[in-house]
Amino acid sequence: MTQGRPLLNRRLAEFGTTIFAEMSALAVRTGSINLGQGFPDTDGPEEIREAAVRALRAGHGNQYPPGPGIPELRTAIADHQQRRYGLAYDPDSEVLVTAGATEAIAAALLALVEPGDEVIALEPYYDSYAACIAMAGGTRVPVTLHPDADSGTYRLDLDELRAAVTSRTRLILLNTPHNPTGTVLTREELAAIAALACERDLLVVTDEVYEHLVFEGTHLPVAGFPGMRERTVTIGSAGKTFSFTGWKVGWVTAAPELVAAVRSAKQFLTYVSAGPFQYAVAEALRLPDSYFDGLRADLRAKRDLLSAGLTEAGFEVYRPAGTYFVTTDIRPLGGETDGFAFCRALPERCGVVAIPNAVFYDHQEAGRSKVRFAFCKREDVLREAVARLKGL
Incomplete structure (x- = not known):
């Protein structure tokens, strides 16, 4: 504190370390599969x-x-x-x-x-x-x-x-x-x-x-x-x-x-x-249409793989029409309602990291039981994550 004021500008007081940094650090610390942050695990062309x-x-x-x-x-x-x-x-x-x-x-x-x-x-x-x-x-x-x-x-x-x-x-x-x-x-x-x-x-x-x-x-x-x-x-x-x-x-x-x-x-x-x-x-940006079509087909297949695995594991799955991410509801797992607690415990429970959707809401109750997984990963990584999640 200086001059009786917090150091951080009050406009940013509600924003601390991002959930992505927290969960990625948790993935490293526990050796978990990181399906939290939306970055691919392979390079582009x-x-x-x-x-x-x-x-x-x-x-x-x-x-x-x-x-x-x-x-x-x-x-x-x-x-x-x-x-x-x-x-x-x-x-x-x-x-x-x-x-x-x-x-x-x-x-x-x-x-x-x-x-x-x-x-x-x-x-x-x-x-x-x-x-x-x-x-x-x-x-x-x-x-x-x-x-x-x-x-x-x-x-x-x-x-x-x-x-x-x-x-x-x-x-x-x-x-x-x-x-x-x-x-x-x-x-x-x-x-x-x-x-x-x-x-x-x-x-x-x-x-x-x-x-x-x-x-x-x-x-x-x-x-x-x-x-x-x-x-x-x-x-x-x-x-x-x-x-x-x-x-x-x-x-x-x-x-x-x-x-x-x-x-x-x-x-x-x-x-x-x-x-x-x-x-x-x-x-x-001048690559042929075949590149963009192939990228879309690859990610569509990965979306389907992860969505099916999450459904089989007991999550309610909201099927995405686009992006890298699939949103789920954890309530059907039985007794699970708090996405934050669920995501912080998930690495120890089965070696997978996800993101609680409530961080993306002002009305946090609307996203309290929702959890986001990224599918922009190698197919073998997604299959291993699905196998681990089935243990829930």
């Missing part, structure tokens, strides 16, 4: 790794790259958006490269939110959303995705979303495909969100890092809906798509005024990052 090596050896990106990102990557991002979704962006004024999607989220919120502004986020939400809203001085307004036992999925209540909008609402923070529930918002849901944003003159920041990991349905960028291009900041990332999460290469696509605003905040965070890796990601 060899030709993309070699592209990074070539860039390093050629001296490309070893010094500060341009602040907005190297032209090759910005062009590749714009081409990707056009080819995949028919969205045209100027690589010079409408694309910004960031230190992963996490920095893109932080820079967007710091740039666009002022103290007192309300930010609507779909809960359960990725944990950095809450921290970034707090750092910007905004007020978090959660709208809860609800599990549907009949369909085995989570769904958005559009009436709840509309009711959450007030005169102080500045923006809606979307995530589709959604971490941790695996929900992929439908065309009808996105159209309703777009109409609401236009009607109430709201900005939308949309985290679409799992865009290529959709197993059921179709990924539709909200920026493609009527009236949305000029009010939407779209965030993408190479980490999840190419299995190089440590490279931390993300990006923003948006109208020039929005990119300029986000860049104003971003330049005082990392300034620039990942110079040689930017050249490699530019090549990765």
Whole structure:
């Protein structure tokens, strides 16, 4: 304590060590299989790794790259958006490269939110959303995705979303495909969100890092809906798509005024990052469709393997339509209701680590008995985890 005040800024007082750090440390300490944090246990395409090596050896990106990102990557991002979704962006004024999607989220919120502004986020939400809203001085307004036992999925209540909008609402923070529930918002849901944003003159920041990991349905960028291009900041990332999460290469696509605003905040965070890796990601974005199809098929099979194993072990399983993750309810195991206690005991009980979903909620009771497992691991690792979990 100094001057009678805590050292940590009061806006961040509710945020300590992340649950991912805690559970990953527990996995190391106990020698458990880590199905908690969402990173693959194998590298992405060899030709993309070699592209990074070539860039390093050629001296490309070893010094500060341009602040907005190297032209090759910005062009590749714009081409990707056009080819995949028919969205045209100027690589010079409408694309910004960031230190992963996490920095893109932080820079967007710091740039666009002022103290007192309300930010609507779909809960359960990725944990950095809450921290970034707090750092910007905004007020978090959660709208809860609800599990549907009949369909085995989570769904958005559009009436709840509309009711959450007030005169102080500045923006809606979307995530589709959604971490941790695996929900992929439908065309009808996105159209309703777009109409609401236009009607109430709201900005939308949309985290679409799992865009290529959709197993059921179709990924539709909200920026493609009527009236949305000029009010939407779209965030993408190479980490999840190419299995190089440590490279931390993300990006923003948006109208020039929005990119300029986000860049104003971003330049005082990392300034620039990942110079040689930017050249490699530019090549990765031009991989043929067969790569993206193969990635999706591989992860769909792993989703099915883990989901079936969890069901057999006694969990209630909510089948994800996308992402790396499957959410479960532990109550059918008998006497289990506290996800935190369950996850902290699980490594000693059967040598597996998972994440309690309650950390992703403001309304923690809604996620109290829910636990998330990651399936972005080798098939043999998932089979061993399933065998261990059956011991429950």
